[in-house]
Amino acid sequence: MIKASAYTFKILRYDAKEPDTKPRFATYRINVIPGLTVLAVLIRIRDEIDGTLSFRSSCRSAVCGSCAMVINGKIDLACRTQVAVFDTDTIILEPLPNFEVIRDLVVDLTPFWQMYDKVQPYLIRRSPVPEKEIPQSEEDRRRIDQFVNCILCACCYGACPVLAREPDYVGPAAAAKLERFVLDSRDERPAGALSIVNDEKGVWACDTLLRCIDACPKDVRPTDAIVGLRKTMLKHRFQNLLGKAKDEA
Ligand code: SF4
Ligand code: SF4
Ligand code: FES
Known part of the structure; x- marks a missing residue:
């Protein structure tokens, strides 16, 4: 059986429609099996824990270009980044810099x-x-x-x-x-x-x-x-x- 490891995901959350609220990190504890991508975890969080979490994705295979974000300080595509590549069990996700945030990880392009x-x-x-x-x-x-x-x-x-x-x-x-x-x-x-x-x-x-x-x-x-x-x-x-x-x- 494939062994899952527990990871803490800290995701920067913000809604431009509620400008009076400040951006805040929401924390999710998720069991991750080897090979799982950051995007797969985001989809799981949205589908199973918090349906309000917002991010863009489509192809899930580094082709459409929609899932760019900052992953533990490095800009990359969430669908081509495996969680297990990091030497830490804490994964911090933030929206792309140099853009206005619309909501959570969705920016105004x-x-x-x-x-x-x-x-x-x-x-x-x-x-x-x-x-x-x-x-x-x-x-x-x-x-x-x-x-x-x-x-x-x-x-x-x-x-x-x-x-x-x-x-x-x-x-x-x-x-x-x-x-x-x-x-x-x-x-x-x-x-x-x-x-x-x-x-x-x-x-x-x-x-x-x-x-x-x-x-x-x-x-x-x-x-x-x-x-x-x-x-x-x-x-x-x-x-x-x-x-x-x-x-x-
Ligand atoms: S990083 Fe820039 S140059 Fe590279 S694929 Fe994305 S948009 Fe194109
Ligand atoms: S200044 Fe911007 S466009 Fe020019 S090399 Fe650096 S990152 Fe690329
Ligand atoms: S979902 Fe298409 S590039 Fe990541």
């Missing part, structure tokens, strides 16, 4: 999606659309591999220290998405399209502290995207200056 929208996260074509698909070589596809893996979980956004002090910063996920299309051999966005992130609230705000890379559950490296976008912008700037100098000569 509106700013995240606004930044995502801002970078035009889709293929932009200027040449006529071909009758069949637009071909892409294996080598070209490899250039965007890591960025395509993004599941928009917002772990990186929650981990970013720049966003903690500058909520208008475009943020790591949106930058990674933009670079994904800039690098895509099928995309034809004009150089000027990068101007949306070419300022002190765009990619130049990043302190390159790499916390977004540490937090990403899908091995995306948003800082690579930010550095790549900066290089592309500098290249365009240099080419413009060179063109002007030639015109004046």
Whole structure:
């Protein structure tokens, strides 16, 4: 028989509809068998102990990106984190930082999606659309591999220290998405399209502290995207200056 061990779960609870009440930790003592994930425990608490506990989840397999939270001080997906990996029998769960809390572990992701929208996260074509698909070589596809893996979980956004002090910063996920299309051999966005992130609230705000890379559950490296976008912008700037100098000569 599989032996269960007792764990204490401390979950930060708050309801924005009751702003006069302060956030508080609610404690639950749960028997956990090896292999059980934090999300499985949350579902059990909600279904068997306290139906008011709020959190997001869907796929339960690190695909949908909805269950991001802080687990014993580390941002991760609850569905891919097994309880037994911790060297303690106390598991502390808190909502993602850098967002307003709606209720318990559910945060308001509106700013995240606004930044995502801002970078035009889709293929932009200027040449006529071909009758069949637009071909892409294996080598070209490899250039965007890591960025395509993004599941928009917002772990990186929650981990970013720049966003903690500058909520208008475009943020790591949106930058990674933009670079994904800039690098895509099928995309034809004009150089000027990068101007949306070419300022002190765009990619130049990043302190390159790499916390977004540490937090990403899908091995995306948003800082690579930010550095790549900066290089592309500098290249365009240099080419413009060179063109002007030639015109004046
Ligand atoms: S590298 Fe930049 S985007 Fe990533 S966490 Fe640090 S400041 Fe934020
Ligand atoms: S880059 Fe990683 S951490 Fe950020 S949203 Fe995408 S998958 Fe999540
Ligand atoms: S439930 Fe989908 S990523 Fe965790």
